[in-house]
Amino acid sequence: MNISINELKELMANKLTQAGLKREDAGVVADVLAHADARGIFSHGAMRTEYYAERIAKGGITVNPDVQFKQTGPGTAVLDADNGVGHVAAKDAMTRAIEMARENGTAVVGIRRMSHSGAMSYFVQQAAEAGMIGISMCQSDPMVVPFGGAEPYFGTNPIAFAAPGEGDDKIIFDMATSIQAWGKILHARSKGETIPDTWAVDKDGVPTTDPFKVTGLLPIAGPKGYGLMMMVDILSGVLLGLPFGKHVSSMYHDMTAGRELGQLHIVIDPGAFTSTDLFRANISGMMKELNEVKPAPGFDQVLYPGQNTTLQEKESLKNGVEIVDEILDYLRSDVVHHNQYDHKDPFAK
Ligand code: NAI
Secondary structure, three states, X not given: OEEOHHHHHHHHHHHHHHHOOOHHHHHHHHHHHHHHHHOOOHHHOHHHHHHHHHHHHOOOOEOOOOOEEXXXXXXXXXEEOOOXXXXXXXXXXXXXXXXXXXXXXXXXXXXXXXXXXXOOHHHHHXXXXXXXXXXXXXXXXXXXXXXXXXXXXXXOOOEEEEEEOOOOOEEEEEEOOEOOOHHHHHHHHHHXXXXXXXXXXXXXXXEOXXXXXXXXXXXXXXXXXXXXHHXXXXXXXXXXXXXXXXXXXOOOOOOOOOOOEEEEEEEEOHHHOOOHHHHHHHHHHHHHHHHHOOOOOOOOOOOOOOHHHHHHHHHHHHHOEEOOHHHHHHHHOOOOOOOOOOOOOOOOO
């Protein structure tokens, strides 16, 4: 059903407040989720509300966290989120990183002991809107097999990048380091469809087209994506003294415990390296030139990386967004959650 982005935000904020989150924090989470839906990233939008509501209600997200921010050098800092809601911690840390980069040219801010924070694009967008380059990455629960492996070790460890162009121009690129999100496998299961043999493997590590046999996702670009997801885990986990690789907590294992996850923001002020005006003009120039590249057969136009989601966002802000009926029914109901995520096997049927 179609719904306006503002109404969707309101419904999600109400539900999260009902689950026990402070109204202000619920508003931030709803904003991050609505950002994802508006950009067509439905895997990280409203469909996650019930999971968060269950975790909040069961105590696995601290609703009154004792957040500690410690600047460890001119351009380095660590924010300990006390397992508070991840979206709020990540937004707060990015705001502080932008301030530090304004003073020092660059800032690297780690967030430790946080819960899931959704789509990385939201946080790098904050940097681009402040005229900075933003890079953000985080750990996620182990679901991806290492190159050549038959069992998961790393998570789908996403990485996002944003850069400002002239005026409102900006590039926002955001990807998981696995070929497909787990949500796409679930989608194929629900539709009774097969999946391409490049997405995932079965229990023996053999590529499978049967979504019900999947016990591990595959990294993007073979050993290269495998290396990239390792880099993300080192920078957002090992660097912050957190559990890493297969030791990262499962999204569903124990909804009463904090997830102890990590995320890293890197912010670069272009003015510390070149003329800011030149940088922004060249970013806009690159966006334009990419759009002018001769399209290959089957393509109408070459988009710059992330442009599809930016175009989608403009459309959604104007005309609303299509959200699955069951999700809207839940958001409009009095039910806080249906107790469906606790101790769920992520690969279970
Ligand atoms: P995706 O595969 O839909 O897109 C990846 C990137 O490619 C996007 O920036 C998209 O705009 C760009 N793209 C796609 N088609 C394009 C085209 N034709 N031209 C130009 N650019 C194009 O995204 P993916 O990998 O499924 O990730 C979805 C979201 O999941 C991200 O927001 C990510 O941050 C989030 N995520 C969060 C996790 C967490 O633990 N918090 C874990 C994994 C993913």
